[in-house]
Amino acid sequence: MYTVKELFPTLQGEGAHAGRAAVFCRFAGCNLWSGREEDRATAICQFCDTDFVGSDGFGGGKFDTAISLADAIETSWRSTSAGPQQRYVVFTGGEPLLQLDDELIAALHQKGFAVAIETNGTMKVPKGVDWVCVSPKAGSDLIVLQADELKLVIPQQDHADLEKIMARFEKMDYRNRFLQPMDGPSLKSNTELAVSLCQKRPLWRLSLQSHKLIGIR
Numbered sequence: 001m002y003t004v005k006e007l008f009p010t011l012q013g014e015g016a017h018a019g020r021a022a023v024f025c026r027f028a029g030c031n032l033w034s035g036r037e038e039d040r041a042t043a044i045c046q047f048c049d050t051d052f053v054g055s056d057g058f059g060g061g062k063f064d065t066a067i068s069l070a071d072a073i074e075t076s077w078r079s080t081s082a083g084p085q086q087r088y089v090v091f092t093g094g095e096p097l098l099q100l101d102d103e104l105i106a107a108l109h110q111k112g113f114a115v116a117i118e119t120n121g122t123m124k125v126p127k128g129v130d131w132v133c134v135s136p137k138a139g140s141d142l143i144v145l146q147a148d149e150l151k152l153v154i155p156q157q158d159h160a161d162l163e164k165i166m167a168r169f170e171k172m173d174y175r176n177r178f179l180q181p182m183d184g185p186s187l188k189s190n191t192e193l194a195v196s197l198c199q200k201r202p203l204w205r206l207s208l209q210s211h212k213l214i215g216i217r
């Protein structure tokens with residue numbers, strides 16, 4: 001059984017595939033925060049911008065089988081009149097690796113989808129995922145040390161430590177590196193910080209949450 005908070009067609013807003021048509025499947029639940037506001041201050045991850053509790057969002061629900069969820073993803077893709085080419089599904093959450101399994105990946109490949117994930121990098125990635133975006137969280141144990149894309153939300157700690165952390169990630173095996181300004185009350189100054197760091201360290205590129213800028217999901 002898979003618990004899905006929401007399922008919707010949109011454009012990937014972030015990172016290397018920004019602008020690409022995709023179905024987003026947001027699984028319920030996360031291992032770094034309960035999702036309840038009263039627990040935020042004591043959570044490992046405290047800056048989350050997402051409601052991933054329950055299954056009551058647009059297109060959400062409980063899916064008994066991999067086939068039934070893959071069918072719903074295909075229906076969502078078709079709902080925008082998109083053709084059969086470049087089928088792309090992004091699993092996010094919450095933490096998608098709590099639920100994504102081989103059977104679901106196989107069912108989507110069968111339908112011609114490329115499978116992407118947005119993960120906090122604390123859980124093993126199943127074989128067969130076509131695009132892995134890791135977004136590490138300070139205070140958690142990062143185990144996904146190789147990926148297509150690293151997306152570091154900044155700042156998560158003292159600015160003095162930030163460049164040291166970036167230097168460490170520069171030596172690791174990530175094919176693309178992004179800085180994404182943390183949304184919240186300091187978004188403007190966080191964006192300025194990200195711009196100046198990308199200029200100073202050109203192994204990094206800026207990732208804006210472009211879906212928020214244009215008011216799409």
Ligand SMILES: C[S@@+](CC[C@H](N)C(=O)[O-])C[C@H]1O[C@@H](n2cnc3c(N)ncnc32)[C@H](O)[C@@H]1O
Binds near residue numbers: 048119121134184
């Ligand atoms: C809601 S998370 C779900 C996937 C996974 N749990 C993770 O953290 O990567 C999706 C993406 O949004 C980013 N994100 C969460 N809160 C954010 C915020 N306040 N500002 C900018 N990015 C944020 C995460 O770092 C991650 O890259």
Ligand SMILES: Nc1nc2[nH]cc(C(=O)O)c2c(=O)[nH]1
Binds near residue numbers: 011013118
């Ligand atoms: N359009 C759009 N792009 C996204 N990229 C990552 C997202 C996420 O919440 O994981 C996200 C999202 O929620 N919407």
Ligand code: SF4
Binds near residue numbers: 032093120137
């Ligand atoms: S790890 Fe991801 S889903 Fe979980 S609380 Fe942090 S940003 Fe949100």
Ligand SMILES: [Mg+2]
Binds near residue numbers: 049050
């Ligand atoms: Mg989001």
